[in-house]
Amino acid sequence: MFAIIAFVTSIFLSTRTDKIYGRNVWPAKGKTWPTYMLLTASFITLAIEIFMLYSVWVRFSRAERNWRLVLVEHLVHFSTWLVVAFLYRYEKRLKDIWGWSCSDIAKLLQKDLNGSVDFNKLCSLQGVSWIFSIMETVAKVLFAILYFILYRRAKAVDSKLRLADSFGEGVGQLLQATI
Template structure:
């Protein structure tokens, strides 16, 4: 039977002549195509449907997890930035162990703030992108995937930028914390013994132990965000498999269309 004689509701489509493979009507809907006669094609179609469901579920879970972790990383670091900006110009008299008094702030002299600002920027951008992708995903999968391509500029470096960006940011943030007894960065300073010695003087401005823990939570969420990037590898692997499966379906469907 020529392809032009097949009723529209039973035709198979792809590319310019055919629509997407996903819109193909099951072969069993056309009386001339017996499922028993084409087990390979029907098996491919079932495999494609299963992969499609898995990919969609994993993408949703991945976006939910990424958003939750972005929030967990952003809120603590935002609290730290706010606390520093509102207290770094507050001076108090501090009595040293040698009996002298100095006029100083609660923070280290010449504080190294760029690691905290860098981490804050990464967390903020990730939060905005993850929230935008999830909202659009709930409204339209197609639109969300389009938004996802915008996020790729930030969160996908080569294959999986989420892993790279968060690993690098968390690594630098953690490295700068290790500054001995008198570290310069904000996280390291709040955890340092030197800060603990002046806690009583600045008790109304900063709770150093609290903000040491707060920043540790933010860093832990960043590490988890990087680790969650491996889920994207699974999604990518299944997406590649599904693309090959769709190509095989398209190839066999073309042959059968010509045959009938």
């Protein structure tokens, strides 16, 4: 996701001063904040995910005990992507990068640009970015539910093992062998 929107942004930044027929190939006073918002959100959530994966990998026992932190991270991630996906789609108009890339004007300019900007590809990539932002939101909800279920199951197994250990060493080993 981050790579796609970073590519789109880099194409925009490298061609924003290109001219054809005496005018810029991009809108004169176009809105770039939806694209920058998506780029920033995807970078921040990527960094948070890498940090969370690293912390779980390095300190699994602590991460298991701090399930609330993971739950809060999932909720923040979900709500962030819900807002970002909504705003990115809502702002798709003629004056933003996505809307301009998909416009009829861009298709007319495309013929004479000699390959400096491929608006059709940019339109497709930004559509894929929006779909990925929706998929990321849905996946985050599913992972939060799965994490909660696995946490509850691990907590139940742990309490059963502690109870069995209180009855004696043999009962705990028997229960551990069956689980």
